[in-house]
Amino acid sequence: MTAAPVTADTSSDLPPGYDPALYNADLAPVPAARRDWSWVNMATVWMGMVHNIVVYEAASGLMALGFSAWECLEIVAVAYAVLFVAMWFNARAGTKYGIPFCVLIRSAFGPYGAQIPVVLRGFCAVFWFSVQAYAAAQAVDAVMSTLSGAWAGMTASFLGMQARTWVAMAIVWALHAWIVSHGVHRIRNFELVAGPLVIVVGLLATIWGLHVGHGLGPLFAQPSRLHGMAFWSTFAMGVTGMIGLWATFAVNIPDLSRFVKSERDQVVGQAIGLPVTALVFTPMGIITTSATIILFGHPIWNPVDLLLALNYPVVTILGGATLVLATLSVNVVANIMPASYDLVNLMPRRLDFHRAARLVLVLGVFFMPWLWFNQADSIYRVLDLIGGMLGPVTGIMLADFYVVRKQALDVAALYRLDGRYAGRKGWNPPALVAFAAGGGLASIGHVVPGLEGLNAVSWFIGVAIGGGVYLALSRRQGQDMWNGADDTASLPSTAS
Incomplete structure (x- = not known):
């Protein structure tokens, strides 16, 4: 079932009482009849996101810390189980009401205050799109350079990058x-x-790796180098690091769940697509890399480097195409889609999903990923700080929907500047204070010497402090929010 593409909203489509600064067709609730994603769709979407180059290489980072291959799988299991629970609960509002993250977040932050987490999430999405797309471009360049001498000969440079890489x-x-x-x-x-x-x-x-290694290979035989408290502190850091890969998506999971038929489809699809796929994909990377130790004498974790080292044209073409496909698979859902909704939320009268998506592509070029790509420490430090600020957003969203609103929202009020979620002139102080407190404590280990140990549990700190402070301040403020809302509030007739 394929629906017609959505066009830009016009003033005549604006439901009575709605503010045009907060609404257009792409931000409107998806009617039940248009929510046609099954658990299969949700599972395959997550499959497309989980098996990407960054997740593939994550096992190398864990093993470099001293973990054995089996302990890596334990870390992956714990991290993705936590992520699954967080996304399961945060996705419920999207499934129930058909609204995206940038609309749902107005309930806690107010219509103007919501722009802060929306802009942060949008920045991360565009940045990651840029970096991931450039990684795919490198795969295309490596494959074409192997197959074509003419391509490899395009060595002229422009703005610090060779002509063939631009192509x-x-x-x-x-x-x-x-x-x-x-x-x-x-x-x-x-x-x-x-x-x-x-x-x-x-x-x-994986079958190739098992054949070359005559079994699981040397990486699975490598013992752990961590014991006692060193093991547990590093284990916590590994779990937090794995969660950090998807912490940004934990806040905007309603962007996907709004299209799912039912709560059951959402839960089953995410369970298969997230923790199960991760536990299947991680040993694939370890087994394949084990084979490279036997063939080349050292581990090759980067898939592009592995293709070049094998130097078989058919394998290079197939592998390169798979890397590009995997990058497209994660980028369109995890980065372009949320960034597009975030941009539409900023300018609903000027942008629709299609225009915003094209703008994301343009902004991705202006991020100039070729200048950042070889400075991984700088990239991850900046993104860790921003990601740390989104942990409290997850906590605030969960506390707001399940405790404060009792899973009942007045949907129409989310599209009004003077509705029950307006706070103080569009800003809700409890959420803003909780956001600052949770984000500050989650990130303090990056900037204050002696507190680096907090980085091992930064996401958990952000979620707990953000949610806890929000609940305390909301109750103290004595807002009408504690009474919940009528979840049968009228929905706009315009389909997203």
């Missing part, structure tokens, strides 16, 4: 544009194919 970037950017050109329904259909296909290719690579 590779143009190809990758054009592929992203094609996938998002018909909105979320094309994204759903693309993930239905891309997610399982990448898993199939990963299984083929």
Whole structure:
């Protein structure tokens, strides 16, 4: 079932009483009849996101800390179980009311205050899109350079990057544009194919690794180098680091769950697509890398480097195409889609989903990822700080929906500047204070010497402090919010 693409909203489509600064067709609740994603769609979307280059290489980071391969799998299991629970509960409002993150967050922060977490999430999304897309461009460049001497000869440089890499970037950017050109329904259909296909290719690579290694390989035989308290503190840091890969998506999971048929489809789809896929994909990476130790004498965790080292044209083409497909699969859902909704939320009268998606592609170029790509420490330090600020947002959203609102929202009021969620002139002080307190404590270990140990549990600190402070201040403020709202409030007739 494929729905017609949504066009930009006009003033005549504005439901009575709604503010045009807070509403357009893409931000409107999705009616029940249009929520046509099943658990299969939700699972394949997550499959497409979980098996990407960053997650593939994450196992190398854990093993570099001293963990054994089996302990890496334990860390992955714990981290993704926590993520699954957080996303399960945070996705419920999207499934129930059909509203995206940037609208749902107004309930806690107010219509103007909500722009702070929305802008932070949008910044992370555009930045990650830029970096991931550039990684795919490098894969295209490596494959084409191997297969074509003419391509490899394009060595002229412009703005610090070779001409052939510019062409590779143009190809990758054009592929992203094609996938998002018909909105979320094309994204759903693309993930239905891309997610399982990448898993199939990963299984083929795993079979190759088992053949070369005559079993699980040397990495699975490597013992742990961590014991006692050193083990547990590093284990906590590893879990937090794995959660950090998806902490930003934990806040905007309603962007996906708003299209799902039922709560059961949402839960089953996420359970299969998130923790189960992660536990399947991680050993694939370890087994494949074990084979590289036998073949080359050292581990090769970067898939592009592995393709070049193997130097088989057929394998290079297949592997390179799979890397590009995997990057497209994660980028369109985890980065372009939320960033587009965030931009629409900032300018609902000027942007729709399609225009915003094109703007994300343009902004991605201006982030100049080729200048950042080889400075991983700087990238992750900045993004860790921003991601640490989004932990409290998760806590505040959960506290607001489940405790303060008792899972009942007045949907129409979310689109009004003077509604029950307006706070003080569009700003809700309890959420803002909780956001600052949780974000500050979650990130303090990055800037204050002696408190680095807090980084091991920064996301958990952010969620707990953000949610706890928000509840305390909301109760003290004695707002009408504690009475809940009528969840049968009228929904606008305009479909998203």
